[in-house]
Amino acid sequence: MSEQQKGSVYFVGAGPGDPELITVKGMRLLEEADLVLYAGSLVNVELLKYVRAGVPCYDTAGLTLEKTMELIRKGAAAGKTVVRLHTGDPSLYGAIQEQIEAVNEEQIPWEIVPGVSSFLAAAALLGRELTVPGGTQTVVITRQGGRTPVPERESLQELGRHGSTICLFLSASLLDQAAADLMVNLPADTPAAIVERVTWPGERFIMTTIGEMAADACAEGITKTAMVLIGDFLTAEGNRSLLYDPSFSHGYRTSQGDGSRGWSK
CATH class of the missing domain: 3.40.1010.10 (Tetrapyrrole methylase, N-terminal domain)
Structure with a gap:
């Protein structure tokens, strides 16, 4: 044929x-x-x-x-x-x-x-922007090494140095080791969210920290089918994007003078 x-x-x-x-x-x-x-x-x-x-x-x-x-x-x-x-x-x-x-x-x-990835669906459920104006502009998509290893240069110990948003796939049963690796370079109170079965019936999430995420997942019986999001983006607030700031010029708009650099409380 x-x-x-x-x-x-x-x-x-x-x-x-x-x-x-x-x-x-x-x-x-x-x-x-x-x-x-x-x-x-x-x-x-x-x-x-x-x-x-x-x-x-x-x-x-x-x-x-x-x-x-x-x-x-x-x-x-x-x-x-x-x-x-x-x-x-x-x-x-x-x-x-x-x-x-x-x-x-x-x-x-x-x-x-292409399709919609679970890390995007998890961010949507949490109502968070993965890249934060005035904060991290980098998203790391990775997983904890287990039976299937990851390159040493891509270990969570190394990736934690950047302080970027981390989206952790395939790691719900390995959170003890993931936390230990992350805390080599990140403080234990770094925010984390464990999102189980996102967009499925019964989806749920836990807001926690990298120091507590393994214990919290264990307490809730979460051992698989969970996305773990890590980083300060989970609690960041106050900064607005320059793209829509009236004092910021770009190819589609000229500056309109001083604009607010933060949201009023």
Whole structure:
């Protein structure tokens, strides 16, 4: 079969859980799909309501890469539109690079469709801006090393030196070690928020500190499916953005004189 006759594979970001947080394009592709593969341990099965009746949908949570690729290969060879549904955004801890390399070897056309990541949904739930005017302008997306290590230069000990916003993935069961590593360079009272099952029914969060976050998570029985946000952005207040300050000029507006440099109490 020629490449022109082959089906296509779409790696689609499903979002953090809420079925309405998939993108319009992702929803359309699910509606058009002839074959859907999804990780049932992470992806909300409510998203499958967008799939046409009779279209095969395979839960890949228990499959190896080889088994998953076999399904993709057969679907593409039959000219099908294949949707590989990933939780959040596929580019973050999505294990898509190995899949892309495999479809490239098979000369199967593919495309990545971005999704809403859980760290963004967590910030929305908390009502916080990850980058704060007058404060940190950097967001670090990382995880605590465990059975799967991280490079030593990217350890939480090293990343804590910057005092930036930290979004901690895949680490809810490793908070004791995460706290110990962070407190090498950050004070124990640095704010932290543990957000469990964000956008799912029963979502909840705990406001805490890095010194107390492991104990607080344990007390609440939170051991997985939680995003941990760390940094002063969680309590920052008072500064306003220069972008909308009347005393600040830019390409779309000239200065209008002195503006307030903070919010009135």
